[in-house]
Amino acid sequence: MDMDQVKQTFIIECRELLASMEEALLTVEDQPDATESINAIFRAVHTIKGSAGLFGLDPIVRFAHTVESVMDRVRGGRITLSPDLVGLFLECHDHLVRMLATVRENAPEPPEVAEEGERLLSALVPWLEGGVETVAVAVHPEVARPRGTGGDHWHISVRFAPTVLQNGMDPLSFVRYLRTLGRMTSLHSLLEKLPAGPAFDPELCYLGLEMDLETDADRATLEGVFEFIQDDSRIRLIPPHSRVEEYLALIQAMPDEEHYLGEILVAGGCITARDLEEALRIQSEEESARKIGTILVQEQSVPTPVVAAALEKQKRFQDKQAHEMKVVKVAAEKLDKLVNLVGELVIAGASAQVLASQAKETRLAEATATFNKLVEEIRDNALSLRMVQIGETFSRFRRIVRDVSRELGKEIELEIQGADTELDKTIVEKIADPLMHIVRNSIDHGIESAEVRIARGKPATGSLSLNAFHESGSIVIEVADDGGGLDRARILAKAVERGLVAAGADLSDSEVHALIFEPGFSTAASVSNLSGRGVGMDVVRRNIDELRGTVEIESYEGSGTTMRIRLPLTLAIIDGFRVEVAGTCYVIPLDTVIECLDLGPFLESEENHLINLRGEVLPFLRLREVFSAPGDRPAKERVVVIQYGEIRAGIVVDKLLGEFQTVIKPLGELFRNLKGVGGSTILGTGEVALILDVPQLVQLATRRGRQTPVLS
Amino acid sequence: MIAFERSQHTLLLSGELTIYHAAEARQRLGEELSADPALELDLSGIEEIDTAGAQVLLWLKREARSLGLALPYTSHSPAVLDVLDQLNLAGAFGDTLLIAPNA
Numbered sequence: 001m002d003m004d005q006v007k008q009t010f011i012i013e014c015r016e017l018l019a020s021m022e023e024a025l026l027t028v029e030d031q032p033d034a035t036e037s038i039n040a041i042f043r044a045v046h047t048i049k050g051s052a053g054l055f056g057l058d059p060i061v062r063f064a065h066t067v068e069s070v071m072d073r074v075r076g077g078r079i080t081l082s083p084d085l086v087g088l089f090l091e092c093h094d095h096l097v098r099m100l101a102t103v104r105e106n107a108p109e110p111p112e113v114a115e116e117g118e119r120l121l122s123a124l125v126p127w128l129e130g131g132v133e134t135v136a137v138a139v140h141p142e143v144a145r146p147r148g149t150g151g152d153h154w155h156i157s158v159r160f161a162p163t164v165l166q167n168g169m170d171p172l173s174f175v176r177y178l179r180t181l182g183r184m185t186s187l188h189s190l191l192e193k194l195p196a197g198p199a200f201d202p203e204l205c206y207l208g209l210e211m212d213l214e215t216d217a218d219r220a221t222l223e224g225v226f227e228f229i230q231d232d233s234r235i236r237l238i239p240p241h242s243r244v245e246e247y248l249a250l251i252q253a254m255p256d257e258e259h260y261l262g263e264i265l266v267a268g269g270c271i272t273a274r275d276l277e278e279a280l281r282i283q284s285e286e287e288s289a290r291k292i293g294t295i296l297v298q299e300q301s302v303p304t305p306v307v308a309a310a311l312e313k314q315k316r317f318q319d320k321q322a323h324e325m326k327v328v329k330v331a332a333e334k335l336d337k338l339v340n341l342v343g344e345l346v347i348a349g350a351s352a353q354v355l356a357s358q359a360k361e362t363r364l365a366e367a368t369a370t371f372n373k374l375v376e377e378i379r380d381n382a383l384s385l386r387m388v389q390i391g392e393t394f395s396r397f398r399r400i401v402r403d404v405s406r407e408l409g410k411e412i413e414l415e416i417q418g419a420d421t422e423l424d425k426t427i428v429e430k431i432a433d434p435l436m437h438i439v440r441n442s443i444d445h446g447i448e449s450a451e452v453r454i455a456r457g458k459p460a461t462g463s464l465s466l467n468a469f470h471e472s473g474s475i476v477i478e479v480a481d482d483g484g485g486l487d488r489a490r491i492l493a494k495a496v497e498r499g500l501v502a503a504g505a506d507l508s509d510s511e512v513h514a515l516i517f518e519p520g521f522s523t524a525a526s527v528s529n530l531s532g533r534g535v536g537m538d539v540v541r542r543n544i545d546e547l548r549g550t551v552e553i554e555s556y557e558g559s560g561t562t563m564r565i566r567l568p569l570t571l572a573i574i575d576g577f578r579v580e581v582a583g584t585c586y587v588i589p590l591d592t593v594i595e596c597l598d599l600g601p602f603l604e605s606e607e608n609h610l611i612n613l614r615g616e617v618l619p620f621l622r623l624r625e626v627f628s629a630p631g632d633r634p635a636k637e638r639v640v641v642i643q644y645g646e647i648r649a650g651i652v653v654d655k656l657l658g659e660f661q662t663v664i665k666p667l668g669e670l671f672r673n674l675k676g677v678g679g680s681t682i683l684g685t686g687e688v689a690l691i692l693d694v695p696q697l698v699q700l701a702t703r704r705g706r707q708t709p710v711l712s
Numbered sequence: 713m714i715a716f717e718r719s720q721h722t723l724l725l726s727g728e729l730t731i732y733h734a735a736e737a738r739q740r741l742g743e744e745l746s747a748d749p750a751l752e753l754d755l756s757g758i759e760e761i762d763t764a765g766a767q768v769l770l771w772l773k774r775e776a777r778s779l780g781l782a783l784p785y786t787s788h789s790p791a792v793l794d795v796l797d798q799l800n801l802a803g804a805f806g807d808t809l810l811i812a813p814n815a
Binding site (some may be wrong): 164165170171172175176179187188189191194196197200202203205206209217 | 731734735737738762763765767768770771774775778795798799800801804
């Protein structure tokens, strides 16, 4: 077991727990009686405390313990979860996130974090036992407990694996942590195995522990304590009020130390001296000891409901485990490596296919066809491994919307749709920041204050919606608000002032809206209604450009703005369509191809670059001209109709070569600014082909189309 | 860091007696014990001690006993007292503890 890896697992788990805690808190804020969410918050804090204890992260344990105590009182119905308290818990959540960050960086806790911790702890104090009571103490009917021999405690028996110390686990931390769960009524260290003389290896652990712990914790919690060592170490938990038989079973299970162990148990009050003698007698008489279950059934000592409840609980625990088994966590870099290799495989497969078709060997062609079909499946599977739902990113915005709207004193409702839409993990990570910018802008500058809204005849509560869905090979993310919308006149005036457009220029709405993405367009000095709308919007656009995505704005003055981000599904591999111009091969992403035609019959206007596709007039451009290819146009030209978003355009080429699966290789720094090219790829023949950047080409085509009068 | 400082029969241990220095400590303490049968350990300087450290101290104590030597441990530092308390080891060592641990 590698310690760094274990710690990594701990951090990942804590992050997940904290995320679910935040979500539960936000749910509770809206519905204070959501029991399941309250339990989720409690469980999250409790588990974090437990795991932190194992790593000796005392500040986290101490902090989480207090949060947990307050949460426990909420859970018990002794205090109600007021909005103030939810706010406080959210701050506590943030603090735990910060503490976790310092753990990850192996850094000492910065003083301001420690100060914040102290502040929060003292804010929590009034909610603790003995603090302000808002609700009378609920009376829990005392459950009649079956009489057992032992006291009111769990008996915990641990034989640590010799390697625990080398793995960075200190048995002491377990003891310390267990002590936080309840009262340790007795503890015996077994060091009989510690060898004398040179046989002693100071780096091995020879320790065994027999503990009696008075606690309310359940079995899952106690088992959780030993989660990281349970594979190698021997751990036995005997619940409170257990029958003598269980202790005797323990003694029998560890025969090498039976006498000593028996004495400890007698000392701890688990069994009597007579029981011990009985156990030793039974052991000597019986060949095979009876099983505990058998004893329980035979003696009918446990009431049926108890057994049923226990079975139910056990089943639930197993279900949970079964569910956990379905998910395997894999390091992202391993996946990247796999996807890279699959990419190479795709290229190699394409190369084999080309050779096979050249060889004109039917059987070889068949074999490569089967092979390529499998490669395709592997590719799809490998890529789907990287797919994650966008929901997690979306739900983060619940908190941001809550905080920002509070800060500004606005009431805003967040609506989330399409949370289960999947997209590439890398894209999800990179889109979070731009999305955040847009959301903040919408809340800050899009949605008006309640007074203005009422005056405009809108509901006082503003609404913001996040939506995600798939559309023709790309994913669309929409951020829509029902705020004031963009002020066209003001933007235009500003743009003229900055010299971005000529005065009196006739611009379409979308062209005007696109102006807010110009670098430094809107600064603090700009008009109030607009201010901020453009701050950082150029950064947003740049981020989206880097992902080969686009962003468009749909805005209606007075009734709201929708920002629509369109992103490719994945960054690595695409299905391509090969075309040829002047002997050079180009690749068009297949998802964007609508149909292929001969240019001749559809040509509407050569000089205006328009084709007439069954009544629909589309702009076109010649790839030959875009790339200034040498040579003359062939007699028969072909058009590939492409679509990006809602816009269609034709691309005129010399020859159509057909479908082709391809791996996108990014272009070098030198070609970054090349328009119309999105990447390169290696063909089966070993040639390099350029992958066309469809969004840019569509833009180019429409721009050329508008420069000339549009035909009716 | 762990440091050993000898003055007459007393060996002062200071620093960290943890898994990282357990091998070094075992080696050094074993040598010191065989060199001086009247050895005493002063534990006042130990700032950090873990299970591995406690095992080394216990091993040394048992080595001494098997040689018929007393090897008293004195001036337990708070860190040492805490570990003895946590693991309930005071009895196993049998030394006089100046500050009684909170049982």
